[in-house]
Amino acid sequence: MSMQESSGVALWRQVADGIERGIADGRFAAGEKLPGEMEIAETYRVNRHTVRRALAALAERGLVRAERGSGTYVEAQRLAYPLRSRTRFSEIVGAGGHEPRGQLIEAGEDIANREIARELCLKIGAPLIRIEAVRLADRTPICVSTTWLSAERFPDAGNVFANVHSMTKLLGHYGVKDYHRASTRITAAIADATDAARLDLSLGRPVLVVDATDVDMLDQPLVTKRSRFAAERVEFLVENG
């Protein structure tokens, strides 16, 4: 018997994703015992060895734990991430009982392409500061983001961010007392090699890609950014009404 789907995704990986989805949506509760390897193999119509490889991958990521002679058990949970007009990473993570951390990867200069120029109401080719940062809850990386600011309005923003480790504090440094989210666009993709490494994700894992622009109290654009969230670690909450 053979399974040729030729999707470019290994069978063990498909099984692992299936089990992970089961964990994420509650079919397998935390602490609960998974079905036996044989039963999983029959469910997915694959060999037991293929299931073992899937479970090994999940175990390595800390989602399950195998106990010889007994069974394989679940251990996981996702971070709830509300998308509000006032979106602050530190507050959201703190509210979830975790310690928020930010880490600068790289800061440099850039020039505005058409898209960024439109978002920030600048001219194409205008000088920008580009900040690459990773944000964590406790010791788990949650997202990496690329942030662009006008280099004219926020000179030396890269160095300031390196000191304060927070976008809110950075803006405060330039006299911005408060700001809020003007637009948010969400889609999903597969993490590229760089992001996967920074998020401590294995290759091929999905990320939620969020393009957002923050404005001040007069609706003047301040910063625009593209964040990539590890899909397996967060769940966005959109609150209407």
Add this chain to the structure above:
Amino acid sequence: MSMQESSGVALWRQVADGIERGIADGRFAAGEKLPGEMEIAETYRVNRHTVRRALAALAERGLVRAERGSGTYVEAQRLAYPLRSRTRFSEIVGAGGHEPRGQLIEAGEDIANREIARELCLKIGAPLIRIEAVRLADRTPICVSTTWLSAERFPDAGNVFANVHSMTKLLGHYGVKDYHRASTRITAAIADATDAARLDLSLGRPVLVVDATDVDMLDQPLVTKRSRFAAERVEFLVENG
């Protein structure tokens, strides 16, 4: 030279995803010529044959078109999908210049688990109608959704939906004049085999998973649903303030 990452995702697939991302975020504009196979191979540090397999996969999905002796050219676009309090699939798709279509896959009975009971303010074990449907823009499937309604309040809802092909019309049939979105939760996952087939996606493609509950004008819950959107075909827009 060798590349052993052993992520469970074939190299050609990683290259294909990388190029697709480039198309999605505008690095490669529609109609534009991609870099030559040799150049792509050098970029990703893989063999030219691996690049060819990636391009073949993209060509089969209609994202690119190869012309012998000349080059490989892009052809694609994503559907903008605003997430508002008043979210109507048909209006969104229609506004984008496409023809919205809905298709019933299956309707049946179900009983409320804890999560659904909470969303619909019912007791655990309460009888439900479960509707599986796929929704398309022109002839392209955009999302599949599983919708749950109280079987007491909406008796025979499955047959009604089969006739009207629209959730808005179904609710109208029971006297609900207007409704709006109460909560929306978004995450991403890999499409399972069933969803992949229904969305005409190859295995391993990411989907945006949306859990949402609609309420009437008195904030009484009407329906709760879990939709899976083909990530490569949509882009969610969250509009704040």
Add this chain to the structure above:
DNA sequence: TCAAGTTGTCTATGATACTAGACAACTTGA
């Protein structure tokens, strides 16, 4: 016309992925 650059097709080889079967090591409950 022609050279340079492009995609298309062939052969070949080694590494991984998947299947298959067998048995060991261990846990649990009767």
Add this chain to the structure above:
DNA sequence: TCAAGTTGTCTAGTATCATAGACAACTTGA
């Protein structure tokens, strides 16, 4: 204690993945 059920480990064979090189077929621009 013991049988049934669990995970862990070994061997082997087949198919797919990825690499490598060579050359054909075709397009483009000088």
